[in-house]
Amino acid sequence: MKTEKITRRGAIRKMAAVAAGVAVSGHMPALASVLASNSRPEDADGLPQDGPTVSTLKMEDFPLVYEGPDVVFHKLDDHLWIGNGHLMYNESVYLVEGEKSALLIDTGTRIADLNGIVAQFTDKPIDVALTHIHPDHAGSVGCFDHIWMTQAEGVSVPRGYTGKVSYMDNYQKFDLGGRTLEVFYAPGHTPDSVLFIDEANHIGISGDAFGSTNLLMNCTLSTFVNTARDTLAMMYDKKIYYMLPGHFDGTNAETTKRVYDLLNIAQGVLDGKLEGEPARGNLNRIYTYQGVRFNYNDRLIR
Numbered sequence: 001m002k003t004e005k006i007t008r009r010g011a012i013r014k015m016a017a018v019a020a021g022v023a024v025s026g027h028m029p030a031l032a033s034v035l036a037s038n039s040r041p042e043d044a045d046g047l048p049q050d051g052p053t054v055s056t057l058k059m060e061d062f063p064l065v066y067e068g069p070d071v072v073f074h075k076l077d078d079h080l081w082i083g084n085g086h087l088m089y090n091e092s093v094y095l096v097e098g099e100k101s102a103l104l105i106d107t108g109t110r111i112a113d114l115n116g117i118v119a120q121f122t123d124k125p126i127d128v129a130l131t132h133i134h135p136d137h138a139g140s141v142g143c144f145d146h147i148w149m150t151q152a153e154g155v156s157v158p159r160g161y162t163g164k165v166s167y168m169d170n171y172q173k174f175d176l177g178g179r180t181l182e183v184f185y186a187p188g189h190t191p192d193s194v195l196f197i198d199e200a201n202h203i204g205i206s207g208d209a210f211g212s213t214n215l216l217m218n219c220t221l222s223t224f225v226n227t228a229r230d231t232l233a234m235m236y237d238k239k240i241y242y243m244l245p246g247h248f249d250g251t252n253a254e255t256t257k258r259v260y261d262l263l264n265i266a267q268g269v270l271d272g273k274l275e276g277e278p279a280r281g282n283l284n285r286i287y288t289y290q291g292v293r294f295n296y297n298d299r300l301i302r
């Protein structure tokens with residue numbers, strides 16, 4: 001049992017390292033060490049803890065294919081494009097193309113003619129789906145006459161949107177023809193946050209559910225802990241090396257290690273073992289770790 005686990009971990013680490021193009025040390029992750037005396041043994045035992053903390057993806061390594069006043073697009077692979085807006089912080093939209101259709105994930109804060117811009121990259125019909133309805137992700141839905149979003153408590157259709165709305169089920173699949181994206185509910189940042197998982201290509205698109213360099217926790221911590229635990233298990237199961245976040249600056253793709261760290265931070269706060277620095281605003285605590293700021297409300301510690 002023990003041997004099998006180590007072998008599996010080793011194999012996964014190797015794959016993740018190949019994907020990241022980096023050598024990964026065999027050391028226990030720093031945060032896990034910090035929390036070793038704090039974390040509950042059943043947690044540490046049941047979940048994988050290794051892999052690279054941050055990705056080595058760099059935006060400048062990918063061809064620049066469009067530059068306009070509102071957005072810059074890079075081509076990540078032959079059928080995947082990322083557009084970054086600049087009104088918030090690298091708010092990211094992703095266009096994924098299959099043989100019969102394409103899916104645009106998120107629409108940025110305000111990108112004029114977004115439908116026309118993405119139609120330059122693909123001649124396939126384009127569906128639009130939202131990772132969540134925050135205005136820096138759903139801001140340009142008006143360019144499209146149909147959107148997919150997630151139904152959750154307190155979540156309404158993006159303001160002013162008059163087109164057709166469809167709601168995504170958990171594990172719903174968008175079959176684009178030779179490329180499939182699976183919806184994975186991930187409440188925490190918001191109740192309606194979802195991931196889109198491209199298992200065959202070992203990547204996910206995660207909106208603000210994990211990081212985006214600044215994880216804003218608008219649900220209870222236990223909601224996020226459950227999401228992080230399920231997500232981590234799913235990432236290992238499906239060999240998802242990276243999740244491309246909703247604010248991708250080219251360096252902050254989410255790795256399994258990072259999701260593990262975020263899980264531990266949330267669990268640590270929940271258990272009263274960690275406490276963030278005081279901050280202004282509704283999210284009145286910030287715990288900072290390895291480039292991620294974990295922002296929470298100390299009245300939602302439950």
Ligand SMILES: [Zn+2]
Nearest residue numbers: 132134189208
């Ligand atoms: Zn958001």
